[in-house]
Amino acid sequence: MHSPTLVAIAAILMVVMTLMLAAAWRFNPRIAGLGAWTLSYFFGLLVCVNLLLRAVAPELLLVLLTQLSAFLMAWLNWVGTRAYVGAAPVPRRYGVLGAVLLLATAAWFTVVQPEQTIRFTLMSLVVGTLFLLCARTIAQGRLQDHPARYLYALASGGHGLFLLLRPWLFRVGNHGLFDAQHAIVVSHLVVVESIAAIVLMAFGIVMLANEQVTLELRRIADRDPLTGVFNRRAFLALLDKGSHYAERMAFPLSVLLVDLDHFKKVNDNWGHQLGDRALHHFVTVAQACLRDGDVIGRLGGEEFAIFLPNARLAQAEAIASRLRGALEMQPLRHGEAAIALTASIGVAQRQPQEAPQALLHRADEAMYLAKHNGRNRIELAASSPSPADGTATPALP
Numbered sequence: 400m401h402s403p404t405l406v407a408i409a410a411i412l413m414v415v416m417t418l419m420l421a422a423a424w425r426f427n428p429r430i431a432g433l434g435a436w437t438l439s440y441f442f443g444l445l446v447c448v449n450l451l452l453r454a455v456a457p458e459l460l461l462v463l464l465t466q467l468s469a470f471l472m473a474w475l476n477w478v479g480t481r482a483y484v485g486a487a488p489v490p491r492r493y494g495v496l497g498a499v500l501l502l503a504t505a506a507w508f509t510v511v512q513p514e515q516t517i518r519f520t521l522m523s524l525v526v527g528t529l530f531l532l533c534a535r536t537i538a539q540g541r542l543q544d545h546p547a548r549y550l551y552a553l554a555s556g557g558h559g560l561f562l563l564l565r566p567w568l569f570r571v572g573n574h575g576l577f578d579a580q581h582a583i584v585v586s587h588l589v590v591v592e593s594i595a596a597i598v599l600m601a602f603g604i605v606m607l608a609n610e611q612v613t614l615e616l617r618r619i620a621d622r623d624p625l626t627g628v629f630n631r632r633a634f635l636a637l638l639d640k641g642s643h644y645a646e647r648m649a650f651p652l653s654v655l656l657v658d659l660d661h662f663k664k665v666n667d668n669w670g671h672q673l674g675d676r677a678l679h680h681f682v683t684v685a686q687a688c689l690r691d692g693d694v695i696g697r698l699g700g701e702e703f704a705i706f707l708p709n710a711r712l713a714q715a716e717a718i719a720s721r722l723r724g725a726l727e728m729q730p731l732r733h734g735e736a737a738i739a740l741t742a743s744i745g746v747a748q749r750q751p752q753e754a755p756q757a758l759l760h761r762a763d764e765a766m767y768l769a770k771h772n773g774r775n776r777i778e779l780a781a782s783s784p785s786p787a788d789g790t791a792t793p794a795l796p
């Protein structure tokens with residue numbers, strides 16, 4: 400049915416792609432899915448080898464090996480795709496069941512009731528469906544945020560559709576005007592389509608791996624290594640973006656400037672390592688008080704900033720109050736000891752056309768006022784740049 404030359408070309412490409420994916424897997428073992436994808440290409444190579452051995456090996460053995468290899472190629476592709484997007488793994492027993500059913504049917508239509516068309520149709524439907532599932536899995540995330548996923552979704556979805564249509568293409572040839580000649584053309588088309596799909600999907604997978612590496616590098620560049628929140632540079636960049644958006648849409652935006660109280664004493668009394676844990680503890684408590692979309696960053700030392708998109712001063716004050724109370728109520732546990740942590744918080748709402756630095760400066764002034772007024776409290780920034788004496792509106796407890 401297939402031209403041996405085309406199948407040999409597909410086999411060579413399979414070797415190259417398998418080695419390429421194996422190298423990507425070897426150097427990025429933490430990227431989920433790469434292992435399964437590499438194995439999937441290996442089984443794709445076995446399909447090609449089986450097709451090339453058709454003239455010399457026993458029919459039943461070849462049929463079973465080809466069907467099993469094709470099934471495992473598609474199944475492992477789906478397994479790899481699900482692992483990559485972080486979806487729950489498909490229970491292995493479904494794979495085993497699918498393979499056993501496929502092989503039993505193939506054996507029946509080889510030995511008991513020899514019928515190549517039925518075997519071919521069944522394999523096309525099963526494998527095509529699995530490739531369509533790969534496309535669906537990868538397309539379920541937000542495609543616009545992950546351009547590499549477009550290529551993979553298009554390649555596997557297109558291949559899946561083609562596999563579903565494949566038996567019909569042959570049938571048109573057998574019952575139509577072109578018969579044998581048509582079947583040869585279609586079989587060439589099938590191999591050429593497979594070669595294109597193999598190459599496109601493999602490049603899609605490499606791009607997906609590259610996307611993960613890029614995201615990891617960006618994460619390292621943007622995050623404070625101790626607490627995992629945004630570092631100063633990334634936070635200021637996000638605040639800048641958030642401010643522009645708030646200005647354009649006339650949305651409110653508020654900032655909390657948080658400084659842990661007497662943090663030097665924590666370090667002095669309990670050691671620097673526990674001080675580090677205390678910073679981490681603060682972040683955990685703070686994140687539990689924030690909404691999705693609120694952004695927290697560590698400006699340096701024991702000073703943090705949080706910006707709250709779409710929050711007016713009163714809402715920001717309520718969140719600051721929740722955070723201050725939560726921190727006070729949840730001391731850091733160290734064995735039997737409970738290490739009390741408190742914070743002074745300055746709150747400011749962005750004014751029209753106010754630059755992010757000016758907004759932060761007002762929140763900072765309010766935070767210093769909170770320190771000055773006794774710590775473990777919240778102060779609201781004056782609505783216009785603070786007068787020279789630094790007065791802010793009166794305090795919360």
Ligand SMILES: Nc1nc2c(ncn2[C@@H]2O[C@H](COP(=O)(O)OP(=O)(O)OP(=O)(O)O)[C@@H](O)[C@H]2O)c(=O)[nH]1
Binds near residue numbers: 661662664671673700
């Ligand atoms: N453990 C730890 N300590 C840090 C880190 N960064 C800064 N610090 C410590 O934070 C402390 C800040 O001390 P100060 O600026 O005097 O402020 P404070 O003791 O919190 O006093 P107030 O802010 O006035 O309440 C210093 O002891 C720093 O060494 C860090 O990454 N880990």
